[in-house]
Amino acid sequence: MIDIRDVRFAWPGSARDVLDIDSFSVGSGERVFLQGPSGSGKTTLLSLLGAVISPDHGTIHVNGVDITTLRGAVRDKFRVDEMGFIFQMFNLIPYLSPIQNVLLPCQFSADRNKAASSKRSITDEAIRLLSHLGLEGDIVRQRASELSVGQQQRVAAARALIGSPGLIIADEPTSALDADARVIFLQLLFEECKRTGASLLFVSHDQSLAHQFDHTVNLSVINRAGRAQDSSVVQAGGSA
């Protein structure tokens, strides 16, 4: 599903590479746990996978397509057709209802729209997904800003899942949740990923979740840039 080769990336204006990864891959239907210290470049890696930014060097294949070759509108289309995103917090457009939030990818992607409406109307599909994730009744038509954080994260998951994209990318989706909500959320997310056959790349620094995944990858291990940076920090600290 994901295959990264020899990728280097530095933020514009920064002299040092944030990422320098020889290889990293996620298989089809696999659930991968990506961990790493704060500032090590986890979110940056996800932005590369989402084709929001382009690497300075190397290739990134998602579902067999080298996304570094995609440009402009094609990238935007590819992103929404193939991927669903869940972020740490503030995932929802506050003035839209959960249903409207869930339907957003269907508005911008014909493929997702088609996939979501294969069995029932897309609104019914959104309601179905939400109820699978434990959101039912009036709450799905209220303003999203009136939901609790845990409920908001479940709406975000439903939005990532609707129309069955091949890859779900989650950037610390559980860090704002308490322990119980975290367990429930993960369970529901796994179930839905299994149902649609989607691969899951899950970023967190909560080590206790790692055992529930097929693989665990530590970014500071695969990222050469991070090691160089860490050692320079240590040196700087040592001389102070």
Added chain:
Amino acid sequence: MKILSLAIASLLNRKFSVLLTIIAIALSVALLIGVERIRNGAQQGFNNTISGTDLIIGARTGQIQLLMYSVFRLGNATNNISWQSYQEIIDDPVVQWSVPISLGDSHRGYAVLGTSTDYFTYFRYGRKQPLSLSDGKLSEDLFEAVVGSEVADKLGYSVGSEIIIAHGTGSTSFAEHKDKPFRVAGILARTGTPVDRTVHVSLEAIEAIHLGWQSGSLTSQSAVSAEEARKLQLHPEKITAFLVGVKSKLGIFKLQRKVNEYRAEPLLAILPGVALQEMWRLLGVAEKALFAISLCVVVTGLIGMLSVILASLNERRREMAILRSCGARPTHVFALLIGEAFVVTLAGIAAGLCVLYAALWFVRPTIEDRFGLFLSMAPPTLNELLLLLSILVAALIIAVLPAMMAYRNSLADGLTLRV
């Protein structure tokens, strides 16, 4: 379409500031179109003051000056025309009718016009409408007057009221023709023109009240009583100007040339339509200034909208990033903000038109009554629609600034949601 409904949802989320913006735009639009209506009404009224008259002839002076005193009763004639010249000119075979007018006296600020009964037969205003009496009849006696509707209204005159004519113009004239009071014989129907503000008497009456007057004061030894005056054979010696209608339009320029080249005394013949246009161009400066001010108000309204959108941009960076992660392109983000400006301005224009028509409905009778200004309640004219369209286009152009900023932000931020 989905972008537009998203824009509307986003605007509804900020009801209060958006509503204020819409009100600001609505008021500015109502003002702009209202001013436009007043301009048109004023120009209409202005052009309607005289019609059906082919030439106005007076002593040589400026074209506008002649128009001012002969039609608008403003200012004074510098010179008069001798009765003899008048007779010679109207003897020309192209002349179909003529109406002499004699100005210079006033009644409590209103102009007194000496003329013949032909005035009531041939004078036309607006769409060639003749004058008509709303009460009483035309003067029969030497000391009878026909007053315009405003004179009657404002001074509370009815048929039979007695009026004293003052020597000279202006309401503060002290020399009054007290010895020869006039009786109101008739009251004219409203015309919305200077006729409403005029007291009409006969040329002979003008002669009569000036019997024994030498250069602005009464020399007592030569005073003639009203009764004596009635018995006299009065012949006007001078008039201020006269209106002419010709038999065929081809005759207008021939007669105009003849008058302008007249040997016995320097005369000027003007075409009322042309003179009115020239005068409107002079007044046009004020009118254009009014228009410019109302345009500035519209710009202020649009800048208000711009600041509301700009203020929202920062707090909406996250919103844009969410949309991007759901497949929205930077151009969608751009379109979203342009769409918001479109919706706000359209709502502002629609509300503005409602305000305008409501206001017109309320003030129209008063304005028509007080100022003789007729304001149209008709649906927007092509011109006004073009104005409204340009407001909309201007709003969209202004919105390019925040849209560009959001576009750039959404490219730079990508999917990272910064707090």
